[in-house]
Structure formats: C-alpha cells, structure tokens
Amino acid sequence: MEIFSTAFLVALVAGALRQTTPLLFTALGGMFNERSGVVNIALEGIINFGALAAAVTVQLVEAPYLAHDPNARIWWIPWLGVLAAIVVGVLVAWIHAVVSIRYRADQIVSGTAVNMLSFGLPSILLLFLYGNTSDSKDVVHRILPMDAYLPFLRDFFSTPLGRILDQSPLVYLAFLLVPLTYYLLFKTPWGLRLRSVGENPEAADSLGINVFWMRYQGVLLSGVLAGLAGAYLSISELNHFTRLMAAGRGFIALAALIFGQWHPLGILGATLLFGFAEAFRILIEGTGILPSPLIQAFPFVLTMLVLAGFIGRARPPAAIGKPYEK
Amino acid sequence: MRLVPRGEAPALFVAAVSLLAVLLAFAASLVLLALYGASPWEAIAVVYRGVLADPRGFAEVLRRAVPLTLAGAGLALAFRAQFWNIGAEGQLLVGAVAASGVALFGPGEGVAKLVLMAAVAFVAGGLWAMVPAYLKARLAVNDVITTLMFNYVAIYLVEWLIHGPWKGKSVFGFAYTDRFPASAWLPLWPGTGLAWPGLVLAVAAAALLAWLLGATKLGFEVRVVGENPEAARYAGVRALSTLLQVALLSGGVAGLAGFVEVAGTHHRLLAPLQISLGYGYTAIIVAWLGRNRPLATLLTGLLIGFVFAAGDVAKVALATPFQLVQVVNGLILFFLIAAEVPIRYRVVWRPERG
Numbered sequence: 001m002e003i004f005s006t007a008f009l010v011a012l013v014a015g016a017l018r019q020t021t022p023l024l025f026t027a028l029g030g031m032f033n034e035r036s037g038v039v040n041i042a043l044e045g046i047i048n049f050g051a052l053a054a055a056v057t058v059q060l061v062e063a064p065y066l067a068h069d070p071n072a073r074i075w076w077i078p079w080l081g082v083l084a085a086i087v088v089g090v091l092v093a094w095i096h097a098v099v100s101i102r103y104r105a106d107q108i109v110s111g112t113a114v115n116m117l118s119f120g121l122p123s124i125l126l127l128f129l130y131g132n133t134s135d136s137k138d139v140v141h142r143i144l145p146m147d148a149y150l151p152f153l154r155d156f157f158s159t160p161l162g163r164i165l166d167q168s169p170l171v172y173l174a175f176l177l178v179p180l181t182y183y184l185l186f187k188t189p190w191g192l193r194l195r196s197v198g199e200n201p202e203a204a205d206s207l208g209i210n211v212f213w214m215r216y217q218g219v220l221l222s223g224v225l226a227g228l229a230g231a232y233l234s235i236s237e238l239n240h241f242t243r244l245m246a247a248g249r250g251f252i253a254l255a256a257l258i259f260g261q262w263h264p265l266g267i268l269g270a271t272l273l274f275g276f277a278e279a280f281r282i283l284i285e286g287t288g289i290l291p292s293p294l295i296q297a298f299p300f301v302l303t304m305l306v307l308a309g310f311i312g313r314a315r316p317p318a319a320i321g322k323p324y325e326k
Numbered sequence: 327m328r329l330v331p332r333g334e335a336p337a338l339f340v341a342a343v344s345l346l347a348v349l350l351a352f353a354a355s356l357v358l359l360a361l362y363g364a365s366p367w368e369a370i371a372v373v374y375r376g377v378l379a380d381p382r383g384f385a386e387v388l389r390r391a392v393p394l395t396l397a398g399a400g401l402a403l404a405f406r407a408q409f410w411n412i413g414a415e416g417q418l419l420v421g422a423v424a425a426s427g428v429a430l431f432g433p434g435e436g437v438a439k440l441v442l443m444a445a446v447a448f449v450a451g452g453l454w455a456m457v458p459a460y461l462k463a464r465l466a467v468n469d470v471i472t473t474l475m476f477n478y479v480a481i482y483l484v485e486w487l488i489h490g491p492w493k494g495k496s497v498f499g500f501a502y503t504d505r506f507p508a509s510a511w512l513p514l515w516p517g518t519g520l521a522w523p524g525l526v527l528a529v530a531a532a533a534l535l536a537w538l539l540g541a542t543k544l545g546f547e548v549r550v551v552g553e554n555p556e557a558a559r560y561a562g563v564r565a566l567s568t569l570l571q572v573a574l575l576s577g578g579v580a581g582l583a584g585f586v587e588v589a590g591t592h593h594r595l596l597a598p599l600q601i602s603l604g605y606g607y608t609a610i611i612v613a614w615l616g617r618n619r620p621l622a623t624l625l626t627g628l629l630i631g632f633v634f635a636a637g638d639v640a641k642v643a644l645a646t647p648f649q650l651v652q653v654v655n656g657l658i659l660f661f662l663i664a665a666e667v668p669i670r671y672r673v674v675w676r677p678e679r680g
Contacts, residue, residue, distance in 0.1 A: 041412075041470060095660075105663040108410055108470060112610050113659035119604070120652025128362060133647045251474045258468055291490050297482035300475045307467045325331075 006160055012279055014164045017171055018237060019282075020275025022047065022229035024174040026253035027260065027267045028181050029225030033093075035185065035262060036218025037198035037319040041111035042096045043226045044250025045118030046089050050230025052122045053088035054081035055241035056129065058139045066140060077141040082170075082231045089227020090220050092118075097219035101212055104323030115250075122243055136234075136241040143168050143236035168236040170228065175268075177225075182264040194218055198317035201324045211324045226250065248300065255303045262317065270306075277302050329671035340669055344615065347665035348629065351658040358653065364644045376639035383635065385518035389591070391631030392524040393418065393583035393605045398612030398623040399532040400576035403539060405618045407548040407572045408555070409459060413473030414580040415606025416480035417451040419598055421581025422588045423484060424450035426595035429510035429588070430492070430503060439509050444527070444585050451581020452574035454480065459573030463566040477606070481598045488595055502596035512590040521590025528627070531579045535620035544571055580606060603634070604652065611659050630655065 026043050033040040058081035065072040096114055100107040123133035130137055145166045147157040156162040185191040196204040197214040205211050229249070234241045252274055259273075260266030277299050285295050356366040377383040397414040404411040411417075425443040428434070434442050458472035487493075487503075494504035512521035539545040547568045550558040558565065587601050588594065595601070612630055616622030637651035 039470075041474075099660070099663050103663065103667055105666055106614075108412070109610065109614050109659065110663055112412070112607070113656050113663065116604075116607060116611075116652050116659065117656035120649040120656060123647045123649035124358070124362065124653060127647050133649060248474075248478050251471060254468075255471050255475070258471070291486055293482040293485035293489060296485075297479050300478040300482075304461075304472055304475045304479075307471065308461050308465060 008283070010160045010163050012276070012283060014167070015279030015282060016272065016276040017164070017167055018275075019278040020271050021168075021171045021174045022232050022237075022249050023253050023256055023271040023274055024177070024268065025225045025229035025232065026250055027256040027271055028174075028177055028264065029222035029229075030253055030257045031181065031185070031262055031264065031267060032194065032218045032221040032225075033215075034218075034257060034320055035198045035317055036194050036215045037201060037317055037322065037324070038097070038100055038215050038219050039107040039111070039321045040093070040096060040219060040222050041108060041251070041254065042092065042114035043222065043253060044246045044248070045111075045115040046092050046223055046226035047230040047233070047246035047250050048118035048122060048244065049092050050085035050089045050227035051234035051245045052125065052136070052230070052241045053227070054085040054231035055136045055139060055234040056125070057081045057084035058141050058235055059137050060129075062139060062141050074141065078143045078235055081139075081141070081235045082143065082228065085227040085231035085234075086224050087227075089223040089225075089230065091223070093219050093223025093226070094216075097216050100323065101215045101219070104325065107321055107323075118246075119244065122241070126241075126243070134243045138240045139235060140239075141235075142239050143170055143232075146172075168232065170232045170236050173228075174232075178264045178268045185264065195317070197324075198319055201319050205324075205326070211326075215324070229253075252299060252303055255307055258316070259306055261315070273306070274299060274303065328674055329667070330674050331670060332672045335669045340617070343665045343668055344662060347661040348615075348658055351654065351661040354657050354661070355650070355654045359644075359646065359650075362646070364646065369640060369644060372643040373636045373639055376643065377632065377635050382518050383639065385515060385520040386635040386638065387628065387631045388525055389518075389520045389631075390634040391627040392521075392528045392586055392590075393602075394609055394612050394630050394634075395528040395623050395627030396531055396583040396586070397580040397606055397609035398616065398627050399528075399535050399620040400579035401609050401613035402616055402618040402620045402623055403535050403548065404455075404572055404576035405613055406539065406552045407569060408552050409462070409569055409572055409576070410470045411455060411458075411473050411573070411576055412470055412610065413455060413458065413476045413577070413606070414583075414609045415602060415604065416473070416477035417454045417577040417580035418584040418587070418602055418606045419477075419480040419484055420454045421447035421451040421584030422595060422601050423480075423487065423584070424581065425585040426492070426503060426506070426588050429506040430595075435509050440512065440523075440589065443510060443589060444582060447581040447585035448578040449581070451584065452576075452578035454581070455573040455577025456570055459569045460566075463569045484595065484598045484601070488597065492595060494594070503594045506589070506593045510589055511593055512586065514590075519591065521586060524586035524590050527582055527586065529624065531582065532620050532624045535575065535579070538575070539620060544568065548572060580609070608655055611655055611662075614659065615662055630658075633658070 030043055058077055061080060062077050065074055096110050099105045099110045127133050145168055147154055147166050157166045193209050194214050197211045201211045233245050256267055256270035256274055260270040281295050281298050285292050359369050360366050397418060401411055401414055425447040428443045428446050458469050461467035461472055462469040488501045492503045496504055512523050515522045551568055608630055612623050612626045615626040633654050634651055637648055640646045641648050
C-alpha cells in the first residue's frame with residue numbers, strides 16, 4: 001500500500017480509532033480511581049480478565065444455539081458477553097479496592113498481584129474448557145461494525161469517510177464517554193465529592209463525605225471501563241480471547257492518564273496519539289521497512305518520550321496512593 | 327470487634343503470620359487443583375518425591391531461587407528508597423543481552439571471560455534502571471510506568487536481536503543465537519542443572535546489599551529518603567545521586583540474574599519468555615515477602631524457587647499447565663497482603679468506649 005494514498009489514510013484513521021478505543025476506555029476508568037486517590041496498575045489485568053469473560057461467555061452461550069442451527073444469529077448474545085466483561089471487571093476491581101482501601105495495603109503490590117493472576121488464571125480456565133493454554137475457541141457472535149446494524153446506509157459505508165466511520169458501537173461508546181465523564185466529574189456534586197477525596201480526604205471527611213465509599217466507587221468504575229476495553233478486544237476487534245491480550249495497553253493507558261492530566265479531554269488527546277502511533281505501527285509492519293520487533297517497541301518508547309518531554313506540568317491528585325486512615 | 331493499630335509487631339509474630347499466609351496460599355492452590363480434577367494428595371506426594379526428597383529436584387529449587395533472589399534483593403533496596411522499580415524483568419533481559427554479546431563476540435578466555443560477562447551484565451541492567459530513576463528524580467516522571475515501559479522495550483530488543491543481527495548461523499529456522507563457546511559456560515554442580523557460581527553470586531549480592539543498607543552512608547541515605555523525604559532534603563541528602571546509585575545496584579543485580587540464566591542454563595540468547603519466565607515480576611513478591619530486607623530474600627527467593635520447581639514437576643506428572651506457577655505466586659501475594667492486617671492491627675473484642 002502506498003503511503004499518502006487515500007487508501008492508506010483511510011486505513012490509518014480507521015485503525016487509529018480502533019486502537020484508541022481500548023486505551024480510551026481504560027484511561028477514562030483509571031481517571032476515576034486516580035481522581036479518588038487510589039492507584040490502579042491492575043487495569044492491565046482487568047482488561048485481560050474482561051476479555052476472557054466476554055469471549056468465554058459468548059462461546060458457551062452460543063454453542064447450544066449453533067449446535068441446533070449453524071446459521072443462528074441471536075442479537076443479544078454478544079451484549080451478554082459485554083455484560084460479563086463488565087461484571088468480571090468490577091469483581092476484580094473490587095478485590096483491589098478492598099485490599100487497598102479497606103486494608104490499606106500497598107496499591108502497587110496489590111495491582112501486581114492482580115496482574116500476575118491475569119497472566120496465569122486464564123490459561124487454567126482455557127485448558128479446562130478448550131484443551132489449550134493460550135486461546136479460546138473462535139466465537140460467531142461478535143459486536144460487529146455499524147454497517148451490520150444499519151443496512152440502509154450500506155452505500156455510505158463503502159465511501160472513504162464511511163469506511164472510517166464503519167466501526168463497532170463500542171468505539172462510538174468510548175468516544176461518547178469523553179463528554180459524559182467530563183460532565184460527571186466536573187458538573188455534578190458526585191464528581192466534586194470524588195475529586196475532593198482524592199485531593200484532601202481529611203477535609204472531605206470533615207464535610208461528611210464518606211471517603212471510603214467514594215474511593216470504592218472510583219475503583220469499581222475503573223473496573224467497568226477496563227472490562228469494556230477487554231470485551232472490545234476479544235469479541236469486537238477480534239473473535240476470541242488470547243493469553244496476555246491486554247499486551248501493555250493497561251500500562252500505556254496509565255501513561256495517557258498522566259499525559260492527559262487526569263482530564264477527559266486531555267485523555268482523549270493522549271489516547272488518540274497512542275492510537276495513531278499503534279495504527280501506524282501496524283501499517284508499517286506490513287510493509288517490511290523496519291524489522292518488526294523494533295516497530296513493536298515503538299509505542300512503548302513513544303510513551304516514555306512523551307512522559308519525559310512533558311516536564312513538570314503533570315500534577316496528580318494530591319492524596320494519590322495514600323490509604324486514608326480515619 | 328474492631329481493629330486497633332499496633333506499633334512494631336514482634337519479628338517472630340511477623341514471620342509466623344507470613345508463613346501461615348504462604349501455607350494458606352498453597353492450600354488455596356490445592357483447592358484449585360482439585361477443581362481442575364487433579365487429586366491434591368497426589369499433587370503433594372508428587373511434589374514431595376520430585377522436589378524435596380530428590381537432590382536433583384532440590385537443585386532445581388536452588389536454580390530457580392538464584393535469579394529470583396538476585397532480582398529480589400535489588401528490588402528490596404529500590405523499594406526502601408521509594409524507587410518503584412517494576413522493571414527487574416527488563417533489567418534482567420538486558421543483562422542477558424550484554425552477557426550474550428560478550429560471550430559470542432567479546433574477547434577473553436576462561437574465568438576472565440565469565441567475569442567480563444558478569445560485569446557488562448551488571449552495568450547494562452544498572453543503566454536500564456538508571457534512566458527511569460533519572461527521569462523520576464529530575465523530571466518527576468512516574469517510575470512505575472517508565473520501568474514497565476522499559477520491560478517491553480527490553481523484550482523487543484531481545485526479539486529483534488534473535489530474529490535479526492544475532493540470529494545464529496547454525497540454527498536454521500530457529501530464532502536464537504548460536505551456542506556460546508564453552509569458555510562462556512558457568513560450571514555446574516555435578517549431577518545437577520545448578521550453576522553453582524550463580525548461587526555464590528546470589529548469596530554474596532544479598533549479603534552485600536544488606537551490609538550496604540545497614541552500615542554505610544548510602545544505606546543511611548536510602549533509609550532516610552524512604553522514611554521521610556522531607557527530612558532527607560533538610561539533612562542535605564542529594565536525592566538524585568542516592569537514587570541513581572540505588573538504581574545502578576538494583577538494576578545491576580537483576581542484570582546479573584540475566585547473566586546467570588544465559589551462561590548457566592541456556593548457553594545462548596533466546597526468546598524473552600524462555601530466558602526469564604517472569605522472574606523479574608515475580609521478584610516483586612520475593613522482595614515484598616522479605617519485607618524489603620535484602621538478606622531475607624535469600625529465604626523468600628528459595629520459597630518462590632520451590633513454587634517454580636514444584637510447578638515443573640506437577641506439569642510433567644499431573645499435566646497441569648506451567649501457568650499454575652503464576653497463579654500460585656499471585657495467590658501468595660494476596661494472602662501476604664491479607665496478612666498485613668493482623669500484623670498491623672490488634673483485634674479488640676470489646677466495643678469502643680465513649
């Protein structure tokens with residue numbers, strides 16, 4: 001494919017929107033827990049668990065229908081997978097929340113424990129269900145791109161602009177969450193309370209705000225969103241779960257959170273940057289201009305450079321990482 | 327019932343509670359095995375016969391414990407200085423790369439060559455940790471994220487080398503380097519797979535770091551910085567220089583672990599997951615379990631080494647996946663975190679008065 005042709009640009013922009021989506025979900029989720037004062041490096045693990053839950057749920061639920069009729073297509077099955085990813089994401093986040101809020105454990109260590117479990121546990125379940133330790137069975141019921149839901153726009157979706165916009169509904173949801181979370185965080189009393197427990201929990205407490213409960217909500221919301229990121233990866237972008245599916249996205253999302261200054265609009269910009277970088281990497285990799293491992297390292301190097309070049313302006317919530325003692 | 331914070335818990339109590347947590351994690355793992363369809367009793371018997379009662383099996387525990395203790399002792403030092411080094415995995419890998427470079431293309435014969443390999447591995451691992459440390463001290467860049475990013479960069483560096491410029495001429499389709507010349511192999515304990523110089527290195531590193539932390543100016547500065555950064559500034563501790571030295575040592579010993587893996591076990595540079603098996607990440611548990619005391623990582627490294635060796639034996643005898651090791655390690659970490667509660671709080675059964 002020639003660079004700077006229309007086809008390349010369409011592929012780049014469409015790919016960038018797809019690559020931005022899981023980062024955006026996860027970074028917006030991380031925004032809630034960090035704004036409430038809790039560090040959550042378990043996001044990487046939550047994406048893995050969410051992706052696993054979505055793919056396994058869809059596969060197990062669709063199997064009897066497909067056995068009955070191989071052409072069966074049931075609209076609610078993929079959404080059940082999404083729901084499963086959210087539920088599992090919340091459960092895993094809840095573990096991190098209990099450990100770091102209630103028991104005031106070290107949040108980095110707790111997050112590491114979650115991540116380590118997410119590297120190992122899926123293999124055991126996969127072996128039990130599918131007889132191998134790395135992949136789930138392919139699913140038929142995916143969250144498809146928009147043209148599957150809006151057949152009357154099929155002509156539009158074959159134009160260049162249409163091909164960019166022909167994305168999974170989850171992509172649209174991720175971008176819609178930017179104004180939504182902005183409103184929630186900055187325009188509602190709930191958002192003010194969440195931010196206050198992350199900035200000055202003592203003062204918030206003295207005003208009668210339940211610091212623990214606000215922090216639980218922050219962490220559980222991050223579980224919802226990182227779980228969605230996982231579902232997007234396993235049953236929308238792809239059609240199965242594969243081990244280590246998050247592939248560092250949880251960590252890059254944390255960097256985007258800092259680069260985006262814990263603000264939805266900043267996070268949108270930062271994740272778009274990393275999304276474009278990743279889409280560019282994928283396109284370049286196909287051309288064989290550079291050895292592929294070097295290109296694969298690119299997003300991680302870029303993340304470092306961005307953080308290092310972004311001097312002194314990032315100011316995290318004041319009470320971040322510090323357990324609150326009443 | 328309510329929890330009341332207590333002062334410093336007695337050391338024996340801490341050790342007992344930690345041990346109980348580890349045993350509970352093992353019990354939980356056995357329950358998991360039972361759910362999976364394997365007999366827990368058989369698992370215990372298999373592990374006892376294959377690991378504890380068999381000298382060769384026990385040598386495997388030591389072989390696994392060496393990189394875990396090396397990396398873990400370094401992390402203990404780093405965590406003491408509030409340097410959140412989650413990058414031991416990457417530091418281990420670049421140590422392996424540097425040692426392999428010397429082994430394949432470098433000068434030297436015999437012991438001198440091995441010493442040179444160890445030295446460059448130490449420096450490479452140290453430098454790999456010093457970049458994030460510098461960024462943290464100078465630009466306040468989050469060290470958790472930078473050290474994590476550097477892990478991925480190290481992984482792809484190894485991938486690139488073994489697929490590209492360092493791909494062996496005699497290995498046909500495989501992605502790894504040629505075998506090291508015999509002079510770059512660490513000697514083995516007879517009849518086992520254990521490279522005994524690695525064991526010496528691990529013990530020496532743990533002891534040296536403990537001495538450094540307890541009895542030198544750097545150690546004092548680390549403890550002050552770790553416990554009270556404000557006071558450290560008033561006392562004139564140069565945070566940058568302290569942090570860089572800590573990073574050099576912490577990353578350096580992880581680099582040594584990489585040297586031991588390639589020179590002692592593999593005798594070539596190969597895929598990142600084959601070199602390390604997640605030792606760098608697992609070393610976080612080793613340090614945490616040792617309460618960030620370098621000497622204690624000798625014991626905790628041995629314990630986690632046992633988990634790895636047991637996972638190997640179970641894989642062969644019970645056909646369990648090797649990833650079971652990560653699950654057991656994750657469970658150990660969780661039970662240890664839970665153990666913090668009785669260590670830090672007393673349970674009082676009477677209601678609060680007034």
